[in-house]
Amino acid sequence: MGGKKFAVLLCAEDSEYVKKKYGGYFGVFVRMLGEEGETWKKFRVANGEFPKDEEIEEFDGFVITGSCNDAHGNDVWICKLLNLLKELDTLKKKVLGICFGHQILGRALGGKTGRAEAGWDIGITTVELSSSKLFTSLKIPAFLSVIEAHRDEVRELPPTAEVLAWSSRTGVEMFRYGDHMMGIQGHPEYTMDILLHLIDRLLQRNLIEESVAVEAKSDLEARELDREAWKKLCISFLKGRL
Numbered sequence: 001m002g003g004k005k006f007a008v009l010l011c012a013e014d015s016e017y018v019k020k021k022y023g024g025y026f027g028v029f030v031r032m033l034g035e036e037g038e039t040w041k042k043f044r045v046a047n048g049e050f051p052k053d054e055e056i057e058e059f060d061g062f063v064i065t066g067s068c069n070d071a072h073g074n075d076v077w078i079c080k081l082l083n084l085l086k087e088l089d090t091l092k093k094k095v096l097g098i099c100f101g102h103q104i105l106g107r108a109l110g111g112k113t114g115r116a117e118a119g120w121d122i123g124i125t126t127v128e129l130s131s132s133k134l135f136t137s138l139k140i141p142a143f144l145s146v147i148e149a150h151r152d153e154v155r156e157l158p159p160t161a162e163v164l165a166w167s168s169r170t171g172v173e174m175f176r177y178g179d180h181m182m183g184i185q186g187h188p189e190y191t192m193d194i195l196l197h198l199i200d201r202l203l204q205r206n207l208i209e210e211s212v213a214v215e216a217k218s219d220l221e222a223r224e225l226d227r228e229a230w231k232k233l234c235i236s237f238l239k240g241r242l
Contacts, residue, residue, distance in 0.1 A: 003037035004060040004239065007051060009081070010044045011067035011100050017197045025065055025189075032189045032231055033063065033238060045081050056087070061094035061238045064101025066187065070152055071103035071113045082108045088181075095181045096238050099150055102174075102183030109158035109177050116153040118169040120208055122199065123148065123216035124223040125186060127165045127173040134164065134176065138236055144226040146186030147195050149202075153185065182237050188230030192220055 014024035022028045026042040034040055041059075043049050046067065051059070064085075069075060085108035088095050097105035103113040125148045129135050135142075144165075154172040157163065164182075165174035173185045187195075199216055202208045236242050 003039060005039040005041070005058055006033070006061045006063065006238070007059045008040065008042045009062060009064045009084075009101070010042055011046050011065050011069065011081070011104075013046070013068075015197065015201065018194060021193075028189050028191075028194070029063055029065065033235055035235070045084075046077055048077055048080075050080060050084060056091070056093075059093065061096070062088060063238070064095065064097040064105060066099035066101065066149070069100065071100050071107055072152065078104070085109075089177075092178070092180045094238050094240065096234060097181075097183040098189065099185060099187055100152075102185050103152055103154055105177075105181060105183045106154040106158060106161070106172070106175065109161065109181065111154055111158040111161065112156035113152055114155050116151055116170065120151045120212055121148045121169050122150075122202070122208065122212060123195075123219040124225065125167050125169065125173075127167045127186065129165045129174075130163065132162070132164055132176075134237075134242055135233075137242060138232055140229050140233055141226070144229055145223055146184075146188055146230060147190040147192075147225065148186045149190075149195065149198055150185060154183070179242075184230075184234075188227065188234055192225070195220065 008026050008029050030040045043051055107113050124145050126143055126145050129142055153170050161175045161177045163172055164176055167173050170185055176182045199213050203213045
């Protein structure tokens, strides 16, 4: 009783592999972010399942997941999600957006998203972090590796938003808006096996070229992930420990 309460806004269908091994993407996020005494609830927003107005105030924070949809699209559920995020901004609720979540959060706050100029970024990317006190207080290194799987990006930041990280392929790898909203383009919640299965699915659906899949897989074998640093950063932000 009395523990914090968080919501995961699921913007994609669970793959069979992730469902079987992790209990779906909800399970993946709770595994990374959840701590003892907390309550976590999922809302399948891509299927039209949203928190009721009277429920919103109950939550201490919200996490927006990745998606196969475009954040610049105007599907009914995407427009409804944009309205929800604007409301969460007004209420100053903590919101952490990942990949599609990062992009849709940027759009909701007044920024612009679209196809990435550099094309697909899939594999492990090294991002450079700004000199923000956010990172120095946590003793986070200036460079972190993270799994990426996207072909869209935040092209223009919302007014007053701060760029927190960038890479050679993406100008906005991470941003913060006020003290309550943060977006991360990469997937700190992903494991290597989740990415490998995702690459195979994208290849089967002809969404990526075979050469891209081969290069991404070989990249995985040669690189390490800074999972613990990302975990510490995400938890510290979402739970107001900065």
